Amino acid sequence: MHNMRKPGLFALLTLVVSLVLGACGDPTATTSPATTAASAATTAAAAAGAATTAAAASGGAAVTGNANLKGDITVWGWNVAAKSLQANIEGFNKLYPNVKVTVPDIGRLDVYDKLTTGLAAGGSGLPDVVQVESERMDVYTSKFPEGFADLTDRASKYESSFDPSKWAQSKSKGKIRSIPWDSGPTGIFYRADMFEKAAVDASKIETWDDWIEAGKKVQAANPGVKFAAIDFTKDDALFRMLLNQQGAYYFTQDGKINFNSPEAVKAMTIIKKMNDAGLLTNVQGWDGVVGAMKNGQAATQLFGVWWSGTIQDSSPESKGKWDVIQMPALDKGGNRSANLGGSTLAIPKTTKNLDAAWAFVEYCLATKEGQNTMLKKFGIWPSYIPAYDDPFYSAPQAFFNNKPIWQLFAKEIPQIKPAYYTKDYDQALNAGNNAQADVLNGMDPAKALEKAANDLKNQTGRELAK
Amino acid sequence: MQRNPAMEQASGERRFGLPRLSRKVAPYVFISPAVILFLLFMVYPIIYSFILSFQKQNEEGDLVWSGLANYQRLLGDSKFFQALGNTVLILIVQVPIQLTLAMLLAVWLNSKFLRFRGFFRAVYFLPAITALAAVSVIFRILFQENQGFVNYILSSIGLAKINWFRDPFWNQVLLLMAITWRWTGYNMVIYLSGLQSIPGDLYEAAAVDGATRSQQFFRLTLPLMRPVILFTTIFSTIGTLQIFDESYLLTQGGPNDATLTVGFYLYRTAFRQANFPYASTIAYGLLILIVILSIIQFRLGEKETQ
Numbered sequence A: 001m002h003n004m005r006k007p008g009l010f011a012l013l014t015l016v017v018s019l020v021l022g023a024c025g026d027p028t029a030t031t032s033p034a035t036t037a038a039s040a041a042t043t044a045a046a047a048a049g050a051a052t053t054a055a056a057a058s059g060g061a062a063v064t065g066n067a068n069l070k071g072d073i074t075v076w077g078w079n080v081a082a083k084s085l086q087a088n089i090e091g092f093n094k095l096y097p098n099v100k101v102t103v104p105d106i107g108r109l110d111v112y113d114k115l116t117t118g119l120a121a122g123g124s125g126l127p128d129v130v131q132v133e134s135e136r137m138d139v140y141t142s143k144f145p146e147g148f149a150d151l152t153d154r155a156s157k158y159e160s161s162f163d164p165s166k167w168a169q170s171k172s173k174g175k176i177r178s179i180p181w182d183s184g185p186t187g188i189f190y191r192a193d194m195f196e197k198a199a200v201d202a203s204k205i206e207t208w209d210d211w212i213e214a215g216k217k218v219q220a221a222n223p224g225v226k227f228a229a230i231d232f233t234k235d236d237a238l239f240r241m242l243l244n245q246q247g248a249y250y251f252t253q254d255g256k257i258n259f260n261s262p263e264a265v266k267a268m269t270i271i272k273k274m275n276d277a278g279l280l281t282n283v284q285g286w287d288g289v290v291g292a293m294k295n296g297q298a299a300t301q302l303f304g305v306w307w308s309g310t311i312q313d314s315s316p317e318s319k320g321k322w323d324v325i326q327m328p329a330l331d332k333g334g335n336r337s338a339n340l341g342g343s344t345l346a347i348p349k350t351t352k353n354l355d356a357a358w359a360f361v362e363y364c365l366a367t368k369e370g371q372n373t374m375l376k377k378f379g380i381w382p383s384y385i386p387a388y389d390d391p392f393y394s395a396p397q398a399f400f401n402n403k404p405i406w407q408l409f410a411k412e413i414p415q416i417k418p419a420y421y422t423k424d425y426d427q428a429l430n431a432g433n434n435a436q437a438d439v440l441n442g443m444d445p446a447k448a449l450e451k452a453a454n455d456l457k458n459q460t461g462r463e464l465a466k
Numbered sequence B: 001m002q003r004n005p006a007m008e009q010a011s012g013e014r015r016f017g018l019p020r021l022s023r024k025v026a027p028y029v030f031i032s033p034a035v036i037l038f039l040l041f042m043v044y045p046i047i048y049s050f051i052l053s054f055q056k057q058n059e060e061g062d063l064v065w066s067g068l069a070n071y072q073r074l075l076g077d078s079k080f081f082q083a084l085g086n087t088v089l090i091l092i093v094q095v096p097i098q099l100t101l102a103m104l105l106a107v108w109l110n111s112k113f114l115r116f117r118g119f120f121r122a123v124y125f126l127p128a129i130t131a132l133a134a135v136s137v138i139f140r141i142l143f144q145e146n147q148g149f150v151n152y153i154l155s156s157i158g159l160a161k162i163n164w165f166r167d168p169f170w171n172q173v174l175l176l177m178a179i180t181w182r183w184t185g186y187n188m189v190i191y192l193s194g195l196q197s198i199p200g201d202l203y204e205a206a207a208v209d210g211a212t213r214s215q216q217f218f219r220l221t222l223p224l225m226r227p228v229i230l231f232t233t234i235f236s237t238i239g240t241l242q243i244f245d246e247s248y249l250l251t252q253g254g255p256n257d258a259t260l261t262v263g264f265y266l267y268r269t270a271f272r273q274a275n276f277p278y279a280s281t282i283a284y285g286l287l288i289l290i291v292i293l294s295i296i297q298f299r300l301g302e303k304e305t306q
Helices: A002-021 A079-095 A108-120 A134-143 A152-161 A164-170 A192-197 A208-221 A237-245 A262-276 A285-294 A307-314 A354-365 A368-378 A405-415 A425-440 A445-460 B005-012 B026-052 B069-075 B078-110 B117-129 B132-142 B149-156 B168-196 B200-208 B213-224 B226-241 B245-251 B262-272 B276-305
Strands: A071-076 A099-102 A129-133 A178-180 A186-191 A226-230 A280-282 A298-304 A322-325 A343-346 B055-057 B063-065
Touching: A071 A079, A071 A108, A071 A354, A079 A099, A079 A354, A079 A368, A099 A354, A108 A129, A108 A134, A108 B262, A129 A134, A129 A354, A134 A164, A134 A343, A134 A425, A164 A178, A164 A343, A178 A354, A186 A192, A186 A307, A186 A405, A192 A208, A192 A322, A208 A226, A208 A262, A208 A298, A226 A285, A237 A262, A237 A298, A237 A425, A262 A280, A262 A425, A262 A445, A285 A298, A285 A307, A298 A307, A322 A405, A343 A354, A354 A368, A425 A445, A425 B262, A445 B078, B026 B276, B055 B069, B055 B276, B069 B276, B078 B117, B078 B168, B078 B226, B078 B262, B078 B276, B117 B168, B132 B149, B132 B168, B132 B245, B168 B226, B168 B245, B200 B213, B213 B226, B226 B276, B245 B262, B262 B276
Parallel strands: A071 A099, A071 A129, A226 A280, A226 A298
Antiparallel strands: A129 A343, A178 A343, A186 A298, A186 A322, B055 B063
16 A cells, blocks of 8 residues: 555646646647738738728727826737737827837737736736737636726727727626727638639629529639638638628527527538538638638638738738628628627736826727728728728728728628627637537538537536527 | 865865755755745645635636535536547557557567667657647648648548548547657657566576567566556556647647547636636546546556566
8 A cells, every 4th residue: 555655646746737737828839710810911001092981980089198107018919919019109109208118929829828827816927908809808807807907987988989899899797898909890802813714703792692603613613723711620710700690699698508599500501501512621720721722722711801911911922813792691682791800908907007008008999090000011900990081991902903892891890790709708619610510520500509509508507599 | 085185174164155054954955946846836736726626706706615516517517528538538549559569669679689779769769759739730731631641642542531630530540640659659668678677588598498489578578567567557547648739739629529638628628718716626537537547557557466
């Protein structure tokens, strides 16, 4: 019995230490397309010219600046999002010359791991401002209700100036805990040259059935090309967009599981139809999707507006070959708008410089100058509606078949329906991925969704919607 | 031995201005850094996560006692049992394959007539020290559905392409191959050192008595290697039950969570869902299983040795 102790103690140590402590995420491992990570829209920045402007709500007081505000603040963000904030420091310092801003570029999953542990430790080690994707906000506000500063008094005046679907996601229990940054109005990016070869007029496509018919023609005319590339098992972005288009999401407004809803079945059925028609090709993750786009393996991609930046960044040689339409409707004349991705900026409550942190958030997100700097340089689409009042938005884009594609996205914003993420978003995301994997492996959509719904119910204790 | 006057002088004086330590205290001072680190980064997390496993967060975000609620949830958590099932499947299928392979390789590399022995040893051990993130990327590229090298080979010899990442079964096979590839060499090295500690005259005596090579292996090598085999079995079992990296990096849980392991599920719960109390419960659930399995294996091994 004496030497029994050894393996027992060893097991205990290795387990707890390696699992509880050692689980530090790998920042490069997974990149979801549903991030704000849009890449530089450099060519777009060259556009100029007067034209009518897109929908622009007025409102929001002008930021005047304050030389008396002093302090150092640190802002956590990732990829181009971090770069876009860095690009705003110069303009910010003209108004607030005595606030020093540092924006280290930290990997997306690293930010989440550090934020989760920091908030769990009562806010120690956290920066003054942090980027959080909108869909993840509920996870944090539910576990750490007072983890982020209450911005209600400072930010309420901006409510009418922001994309309403995004604003709703920044609220928790009636209080504003973050400011919407960018939106992800969706569109189908397609290869105009391949469509032309098949004599398909994309502007005539209205419904998903039209879309599938178009796909068959495009594939027939372009041997070796698939209509669309998606990750069959690990990204259900298509499912989410189809849900949002119908005004539904993983959960209902009152937090019930919505996987077994008619909308979800319709969404999954469309995905199944596309696959049955042989229009989809399976790729691995973000890199796979980018690769298929770059190699011309996929003729189209339905994503948020941030995809424009990635195309231009990774495939400059395809300039002029791309065009955009809104996603098709389920029925003729139906809604063609949805959102995918987008972030917010939040201020951890433990900041020693709330005023300076707020001033930076306000400048970047609630001024035309701040938001449009980020759009022009890094393709990050403002959730701040007054920003659209800029000639840039209606100018034709050389990269995209000389079409004024920004107009299309701007018009979409007011029509996007809210999505309900809840604190159980991560479990729901996994359930969505699993349901999609099942359907694309041949399972009946209603059955797969029923299974996912029950799975989610078991994990979260939530009720089913019907 | 000649005495060094300088040393003699120094030993009589205080050096670096520090007080001289008595013989009783000195050992404790020397081990204190290790002990402090051990207490801080091992004992404290173990105790704290144990406490956490009996708590939950209320609406205000504060931790409150919840008794056995988390453990009750664990017993009814279908996702946990799915992950556990996946992990146990890996354990049952992969550990025997890996240890058998490691033993065969070790015996082969231990043979006197082999040339380039050092080279082969290095080659087989290399996977164990390769960065797993890089390995996962390479595996993902090799096993791609449409343009992967493996599928290219399969189709060029007339076999059907395999959907490694889409088909739950083949995804599990992929994970097993990746783990075997990584850890076989590691166990081989352990076996090799075990083999080298067996005196050569035993084999000579056996050969004189007319034992064949396979008789030597089964009647001599295996019994003498039993402690080493027990050691690697326990380590592989613990390691497999905790497996995280491959599931997280290579298959990302697989289609419909076919390769979701308990370690990855725990990570998801803690860091993606910010639910530390329940994640701690999962850790302790797994710990209990590991302890039970280790005890069983240890007992079995001990019995057979006696």
